[in-house]
Each structure stands twice: as C-alpha cells, then as structure tokens.
Amino acid sequence: MTFEELDLNDNVLDALYDMRFETCTPIQEHCIPQILEGKDILGVAQTGTGKTAAYLLPIMSMLDDGGFPHDAINCIIMSPTRELAQQIDQAMQGFGYYLDSVSSLPIYGGNDGNRYDQEIKSLRLGADIIIATPGRFISHIQLGNVDLSKVSFFVLDEADRMLDMGFSEDIMTIAKQLPPTCQTIMFSATMPPKIEQLAKTLLKNPVEIKLAVSKPAEKIAQKAYLCYEPQKLKVLEDIFKAGNLNRVIIFSGKKQKVKEINRALVRMKINSDEMHSDLSQEERDQVMFKFKSGATDVLVATDILSRGIDIDDITMVINYDVPHDVEDYVHRIGRTARAERDGVAITLISDQDVYYFQQIERFLEKEIEKVPLPEGIGDGPEYKTALRAPKKGGARGSRGGRQKYGQPRGGRNRNAKPANQHAQGGKSGRSRNGHNRRKPNKPASNA
Template sequence: MKFTEFGFDDRLMEGIEASNYQQATPVQEQVIPHILEGKDVLAFAQTGTGKTAAFLLPLINRLLTINETQPEGIKAIVIVPTRELAVQIAQHLDGLSYFTDVSSVAVYGGGDGNNFIQEKKALTAGADIVICTPGKMMAHIKMGYVKLDRLQCLVLDEADRMLDMGFYGDIMFIINHLPKKRQNLLFSATMPPEIKKLANTILHNPVEVSIAMSKPPEKIVQQAYMVYDEQKIPLIQHLLAAKQYKAVLIFCSSKLNVKQLTRDLRRKGIKAGEIHSDLEQEEREAVLMKYKSGRVPVLVATDILSRGIDIDHIDLIINFDVPRAGEDYVHRIGRTARAEAEGSAFTLVNQKDQRKFLAIEKLIGREVEKMPLPEQLGKQPAYNPVRSKRPGGPPKKKFYKKRGERHQ
C-alpha cells in the first residue's frame, strides 16, 4: 500500500515525500487506518518494522484538523522507556511534520538546568505532542504547570520494556492525570501477561494487530564462541585486531561490565566509548556523535542502545554477555546489516549462559555457528546446554559482577 492511499493532509504528504517514504510496511498498513478512525490499538511489533511512523503519521494528520479549532494545549503524549528513543522519535517527528504547524517537545532525564527550563516552557505553552520518559514527565506534572485537559491521544511505545524497567507506577500516575475520554495506542514487542493487564486497564475495545517477530536478516553473519569468563576480553581484542571494522558495537548486560570493559580496551590502545545510565545526557550525545563520525570506532553499551540507535554503518555487533531473552538478541544484532549493508554478530557464551543461548537459537529458528578459539587463548568449554547448570573449567576470578547492580 502506498502512502498516497491513506488520504493524509497535503502538508503531511510533503513531509512524507521529503522523507522518501513510498510503500507502507505491514504494521503501518494495518495500524494507520484504525488510528485515523480514532480507535484504540494494541499492536505487537518490533523496532525496525516501521511502527514509529505507524503512530506518528496518523497522529500528525489528526492534529492538523484539531488545531484548526483548538490551537493551544497538549494534544498527545508519547511515553517511551529511554532518553535515546525519545530523542530519536522527536527527530523523526520533526522530519515528518516539517511542513505543518504541529509543535513538539522531547522530555527526558539526564539534562542540565537549561533543558529543564526549555521543557517547562514548552509544557506550559502546550506543545502539541510531548515525547517523554515516564519519570521525567511525572516530575513535571507534580510541579503543577502541565495542563493536560485538552489531551486527545496517549501512545505507549515499547511498553514491555517500560514494565521491565519498573515504570508501571510512573505510567499509571501520568494516565491518572489525563482526560478519561481519549484515544490510546499501545505498542509492544512481546506479549507477557503484564502487557495484557496494562492493555485491559487503559484500552477501550482495542483493535489488536500482531506482526510476527522478525528474524535477524540472513545477511548477518552470526557466530558464537564458547568461553570461560577470563577469555572474553582477550578474545575481543583478537577479533578487533583480526579485521578492520568501520564501527563496532559491544553490548554488555550491566553498566558495571560496560565501564570495566571500556577501561580494559582503552588500556590496550583501542579507541572505545561507553554508553550507560550513569552518564549525563550531554555526555551520551557527545559519545554518540564521536561514534557516528568514526572518531571512536568502538562503542560499549548496555541494552539501553539496543532499540534506540539508528546508525547505518555498524558492521560488527559483539554480545559480551548473552542477552536475557531472544527478543533482546534480535534487537541487538539488528543494529548491523542495515540499509542494504552487510554485518557480523559474535556472541560470547560462558557455561552458565549456554541454556539461555540455546533458547535464543530456538526462537530465531536456526543454529548459530560455534567457532573455535584462537590457540593462544587456551581450551574452551564444550557446547552442552542440556548439562550446563554451573560454570566449570579452570578457577576463575570474580568478573565484572556486583550484587544489586542495575542493568541500565
């Protein structure tokens, strides 16, 4: 289905054409008509399926009509789990709405006092669309100057991840300050019971749309290395030295691992940057800018970036730790082989994570090639996920783990 067939406003069509959008993706084709009709929607779709435009386009189109009679006030709120995703959606929105008078603001934590002042000004004036993280938006609402009485639409994006991160209470606080009569759109990559419960709480006779989980593109070279923990860093150093990569993204399961791995890579002369929740927003943006420009070719990050980064030239993904779920694995390695490019994804699997990796293989419907270690790294554990209950092999030092360490 072509975008010209949806009946969008001419001003919005100019933004669509400028963004070089022509053919709608399956989730856009199924979701957009229902949103245009004002229905509540429960959509199960992953990042990379075009879901952002699936709710932004009909939302902008609807606001163009509403603004003719109600020019002031916040009309829509899009709640997302991370700052990176908030910024990305805000940039996407700016492009699509460029030829319209629809205003927007991104509200997220981690900024300085100037950010707060700008957010307060936009919220007080009543930006049409607010893209926000739950905690920061809740803080603004508590201060009493956010007027939500004219709100028409609520969007929860990546709702499953927000619940995983413990934002249920913040989300419900925001919802309890919204008008009862509104359109609700809930997007989630997975369907845990908590999502069904949330949907039953806030949605009214929703249309349910489910887009099958996309498998990793075949052009991604997927390989796994069975390792003992102390072999991980030497293996990464070997992999980075064996081939010249334009941009490497290494995922760790905790920010403690990110910090330690980044320090170790830098000691070895490797230009590496880090992204995790302990950094201020300005620091994150500075690191990302260096990474995008190629000044820092290696970026080490938590899963905070698995869904919130859009860089086409990443040619290697390394999973320092096995992701906790198959969906996270798909999101992580999906950062490479974009825009018709090719890419590789290597996963380092210690003994205790072998069962977890087997579950990932079952989810993606293929066996990932198991690679031998370089001889200088010594013997590697056998891949035997059925029996792998406890780490074996040689004695190991405690490695990058700290009880109670938060993952983001």
C-alpha cells in the same frame, strides 16, 4: 498498500512524497486506519518496523484537520529514553514539514535550568504534541506545570522497556489524569504478563496488532565462541588483532561488566568507550557523538543501545554474554548490516549461557557456526544440549534510569526539512504535484 490509499491529510502526504515514501510497512498498514477511526491500539512490533510513523502520521493528520483546542496539550507520547524521544521528535519534524498548525515540544533529560524554564513557558502556552520521558514529565506534573484535561491521544512507545526501567508507577500517574475519552496507543517489542496487565488497565477494547519477531537480516554473518568467562577477554583480543576495529559495538547485560570490558580494551590500546545508565546525560551525548563521528572505534554498551538507535555503518556486534531473550539477541545484532550493508555478529558463550544460546538457535532454525578458540588459551566448555536454564543468581543486566532535564520547542521547527528516515520501508516515488523534488537531507541526530 500505499500511503495515498489511506485517509491521511494532504499535507502529511506531501511530506511523505518529498521524503520518497510511498508504500506502507505492515505495521503502518494495520495501525493507521484503526487509529484514524479512534480505536485504542495494542501493537507488538520491534524497532525498525516503522511503528513511529504508524502512530505519528494518523495523529498529526487528525490534528492538522482541526477540531482540537489550540491552547492545550492534545497528544502525549511517552518514550523510555532521551535518545528515542529525540528520534521521535526528528521524525515528527519531517512528517510535519507542511503542518503549520501542529506544534511539538520534546521533554527529556540532560539540559540545564534555563531550558527547563523555557519548557514551563511552552507547556503553559500549549503544544499539540508532547514527546517526553516519564521521569521528566512527572516532575512537571508534580509542580503543576501541566494540564492534561484536554489530551486526546496518549501513546506509549516501547512500553515493555519503560516497565523494565521502573516507570510503571509514573505511567499510571499520568494515565489517571487523562480524560476518559482519550485514545490510547501502546507499542511493545514483547508481550510479557506485565504488559498484558498494563494493556488491560489502560486500553478500552483495543485492536491488537502483532507482528511476529522477525529474524536477523541475512547479511549478518553470525558466529560464536564457546569460552569460559576468564577466556573472553583473550578472545576479544584475538578478534581485534585481526584488524576488526572499525565501528564495533560490544554488548553486555551488566553495566559493571561493561566498565570492566572497556578498561581491558583501553589496556589493549584499543580506542574504545562505554555507554551505560551510570553516565550523566551529557556524558552519554558525548560518547554517542564521538562514536557516530568516528572518533571512537569500539563502543561497549548495555542494552540501552540495542533498541531505538539509528547508526547505519556498524560493521560488527559482539555479544559478550548471551541475551536471555531471543528478542534482545535480535535487537542487539540488528545494529549491524543496516542499509543494505554486510555485518558480523559474534557471541561469546559461557557454560552458563549454553541453554539460552540454544533457544536462540531454535528460534533462528539454524545452527550458528562455532569458531575454534585461539591457540594458547585452553579449551572451552562443551556445547551439550541443555534442557533447562541454569539457576538464577540475580538480575541479569541493567537498564537505564530516569532523566532530569529537557529541551523545549514550542511550535514547528521551520528550519527542519523532511527527514529521509523513520517511515521505514517506503518505496521511492514521484512528488504528488507531478514533478520530482530534490530529496531533503537527513538532519543530524542529537542523540
């Protein structure tokens, strides 16, 4: 289905054509008509399926058509992290390039008090769309800076991740202040019981749209090493001795382990850095800037980086430990082999992780190549069929926490150009007025 076949505002369609997006992704095809009809939505879809456009396009289209108050907040979009909030805001600037009447205000952590004051002023003036992280938005609510009485749309993006990060109470606090007529749209990559319960609480007769968990791109060469925990650093050293040092992400589920791995890499004279929730927002921004610019070769990270981050030229992903959920594995290795490039995904499997890796292979419906260990480090564990998971010894992994400061923007950014991204999958097409327009440049990310 093409975007032209949907009942979207002409100004939105003009921006899509400028960005060379013509064809909907499946999640967009199913969601956009239902949102335009005013239905609550429960969508189960991964990052990269085009879900951001699936809710932004119809909401922005309806706001531009009119009938909503100009001095009030009309839409709230909740994001678990600042990085995702920035990407949503960037997408909106592209899709809304011709929407003079629709304004946006991103609210997230990492900025100073002056910007917080600007944020308060913008909130009191009213912004059509607020894109916020829960912790920061709650602080505005508690200080009486926000009036939610006229909100028409409430969007939860990556709801499962927000619950994992401990934002359940904040979400309910916000939801209780919304008018009963508010249309609620919830997206989640997974559907655990806690998400089902949240959906029952927040959604009114929702339309459920579920996309099956997609398998990793065929261009990803997946390999694995069977090794005991003390052998893992030796395996890493051997991998990097082969010269595989360009644009690598190493994932671990535990932030303490991330720190240990990075210290070990530094001792190996490898140009590496680390990303986890113990870093301040300013430190996280600096780490991301250095990695994106090529100043850092290897980034060691928790799953805070596995979803919602767009970096197209990652050559290798290494799972230092095996994710316990298939979806997490898919998200992690999906950081490589993007934009039609090739990529390599290597997983280090300890004796405690055999069961979980076999679950991944069962989902993939194939056996992943097991690479022999380097000479001199001994034998690894056997890859025997594991019928059950090992007994848990505590929570595996750490997810990010709340963020404190935000950067306001009242009204549309007139310097922004439509971004050739985020709609995810639209085919190239001609502009709607019959002539080819120059493809706008992709704006730089602030993540």
